Amino acid sequence: xxTGAYLSRRLIDAACWLALVAGAVVMIFPIYWMxxxxxxxxxxxxxxxxxxxxxxxSWSNFHAVLTRYPVLTWVNNxxxxxxVAVVLTVFxxxxxxxxxAKFHFPGRNILFFAILGALMVPIQVLLVPEFLxxxxxxxxxxxxxxILPRAAEAFxxxxxxxxxxxxxxxxxxxxxLDGAGEFTIFFRIVLPLSKPIIAVLVxxxxxxxxxxFAWPLVALTDRDMFTIPLGLNLLRGEVNPDWGNxxxxxxxxxxxxxxxxxxxxxxxxxxxxxxxxx
Amino acid sequence: MxxxxxxxxxxxxxxxxxxxxxxxxxxxxxxxxxxxxGEPNFIAIRNYLRLVHDPLFxxxxxxxxxxxxxxxxxxxAIGLLLALALNRRLLARSFLRSxxxxxxxxxxxxxxxxxxxxxxxxxxVLNALLVRLGASxxxxxxxxxxxxxxxxxxxxxxxxxxxxxxxxxALQSIPQMYYEAARIDGASALHQFRxxxxxxxxxxxFLLLVLSIIYSFHVFDLIYVMTGGGPGFSTTMLVQxxxxxxxxxxxxxxxxxxxxxxxxxxLGFTVLQWRASRQAENVM
Numbered sequence: 060x061x062t063g064a065y066l067s068r069r070l071i072d073a074a075c076w077l078a079l080v081a082g083a084v085v086m087i088f089p090i091y092w093m094x095x096x097x098x099x100x101x102x103x104x105x106x107x108x109x110x111x112x113x114x115x116x117s118w119s120n121f122h123a124v125l126t127r128y129p130v131l132t133w134v135n136n137x138x139x140x141x142x143v144a145v146v147l148t149v150f151x152x153x154x155x156x157x158x159x160a161k162f163h164f165p166g167r168n169i170l171f172f173a174i175l176g177a178l179m180v181p182i183q184v185l186l187v188p189e190f191l192x193x194x195x196x197x198x199x200x201x202x203x204x205x206i207l208p209r210a211a212e213a214f215x216x217x218x219x220x221x222x223x224x225x226x227x228x229x230x231x232x233x234x235x236l237d238g239a240g241e242f243t244i245f246f247r248i249v250l251p252l253s254k255p256i257i258a259v260l261v262x263x264x265x266x267x268x269x270x271x272f273a274w275p276l277v278a279l280t281d282r283d284m285f286t287i288p289l290g291l292n293l294l295r296g297e298v299n300p301d302w303g304n305x306x307x308x309x310x311x312x313x314x315x316x317x318x319x320x321x322x323x324x325x326x327x328x329x330x331x332x333x334x335x336x337x
Numbered sequence: 338m339x340x341x342x343x344x345x346x347x348x349x350x351x352x353x354x355x356x357x358x359x360x361x362x363x364x365x366x367x368x369x370x371x372x373x374x375g376e377p378n379f380i381a382i383r384n385y386l387r388l389v390h391d392p393l394f395x396x397x398x399x400x401x402x403x404x405x406x407x408x409x410x411x412x413x414a415i416g417l418l419l420a421l422a423l424n425r426r427l428l429a430r431s432f433l434r435s436x437x438x439x440x441x442x443x444x445x446x447x448x449x450x451x452x453x454x455x456x457x458x459x460x461x462v463l464n465a466l467l468v469r470l471g472a473s474x475x476x477x478x479x480x481x482x483x484x485x486x487x488x489x490x491x492x493x494x495x496x497x498x499x500x501x502x503x504x505x506x507a508l509q510s511i512p513q514m515y516y517e518a519a520r521i522d523g524a525s526a527l528h529q530f531r532x533x534x535x536x537x538x539x540x541x542x543f544l545l546l547v548l549s550i551i552y553s554f555h556v557f558d559l560i561y562v563m564t565g566g567g568p569g570f571s572t573t574m575l576v577q578x579x580x581x582x583x584x585x586x587x588x589x590x591x592x593x594x595x596x597x598x599x600x601x602x603x604l605g606f607t608v609l610q611w612r613a614s615r616q617a618e619n620v621m
Binding site: 210272 | 338
């Protein structure tokens with residue numbers, strides 16, 4: 060490469076880098092602002108001139124939000140729903156995705172397209188019939204009532220199928236010739252080979268259920284059954300929202316996702332890049 | 338052989354109970370007049386006739402299309418630019434990638450709440466900044482003129498990282514030798530972008546286009562929390578309108594009719610895009 064070309068390349072690199080840093084500041088600012096508002100002394104929040112940094116740290120917003128609202132109950136509900144949903148959804152979607160990847164059976168394509176078609180249905184269309192079914196089952200205002208309607212996840216099936224197609228048929232056939240049962244094959248051969256996709260599925264399912272809003276909004280009307288997003292919506296919807304409290308709860312709601320983001324970012328990126336899901 | 342049916346049974350049962358049956362029921366109820374109390378009253382296609390003559394339906398459809406037009410091409414273009422820049426060997430590259438990607442794990446409710454606070458008329462940081470710069474305040478969320486642009490800006494914050502990740506994966510799969518060959522032929526950077534990069538990231542572009550349009554037609558949580566569809570009906574999208582008809586004014590039949598129309602619209606868009614992408618491939 061000539062010196063001129065090298066120099067112009069470095070110049071472009073520098074320009075790109077500066078633009079990226081400026082953009083990154085814009086991206087991180089809302090998160091910072093939530094944090095700054097949450098830890099500010101109360102009087103400072105409603106000053107007309109917004110100070111970039113809080114004058115000193117104060118836990119009063121966290122204290123207030125924890126004493127005024129049943130936040131711990133909400134956290135508890137969110138954790139139960141997310142964890143049970145992860146176990147259930149990941150297991151049945153692995154089973155289903157595996158079947159679509161490795162078995163030929165009458166009706167397979169029709170069922171697969173029906174599931175893909177379900178992806179495009181706006182959830183608002185289904186809310187009323189789902190509400191009727193769940194109330195008929197007597198599951199309104201219960202954890203199960205939130206979990207069951209979202210347990211079969213089309214994106215998850217799609218993602219698992221995509222991954223398991225590449226597992227060699229010979230391995231499964233060899234196990235079958237050795238007399239292994241279908242469940243044994245699934246648990247002993249297929250699952251150990253699918254660890255990466257299981258990790259992706261666990262992380263995404265947790266994120267979807269933790270962040271869910273529209274369906275819980277309809278299925279849960281009792282305040283003590285609320286999940287954190289419903290609680291956040293309740294605080295924000297008050298006539299004069301106390302923004303310090305609201306931001307403190309928003310920060311609390313974000314904590315598990317931030318931990319997952321820091322620890323498992325590779326899987327998040329992989330999940331999105333391989334199937335384009337969010 | 339029963340095994341495959343046994344394996345998909347839990348999923349298919351749940352799908353039937355909570356997706357397929359509700360969808361069929363929604364279509365059925367869209368031909369009825371029903372307020373959740375009493376028996377549904379068959380009124381044939383009158384809900385659909387009402388929809389055609391309902392100015393609010395057209396307003397919501399226009400809002401939805403405006404929102405899609407404001408978010409889909411912009412987030413994809415910014416995402417591609419970010420991916421191109423972040424694909425170069427730069428200082429702290431993976432850290433920068435993470436920052437653009439971070440909004441993806443933030444719930445729509447938290448995003449909408451933070452945005453509502455930042456766009457707040459009196460105490461919001463954006464207006465404070467405007468005042469400090471000597472400009473006048475903007476009624477971001479309380480004026481029908483600015484509410485939709487505020488929503489679009491917030492959506493871009495959420496979506497650019499997503500587009501960036503998908504484009505980055507596509508860029509990383511392009512063999513370097515294509516660029517070397519283009520350089521030897523004397524292609525400029527712009528030529529390389531147009532004739533090597535763009536054609537090779539086309540599958541990613543197609544995927545993003547389909548997913549982003551579906552996303553923009555489905556967006557509910559963010560708007561519910563940020564503006565509630567207001568002021569007036571200035572940010573009421575079709576999904577908001579469905580929710581309002583079902584759970585505020587209790588017109589189940591009409592809500593279902595709007596829902597069926599929206600579903601048809603999304604399916605139509607997807608098929609159209611799929612056809613267009615196939616045709617483009619045949620031409621090339």
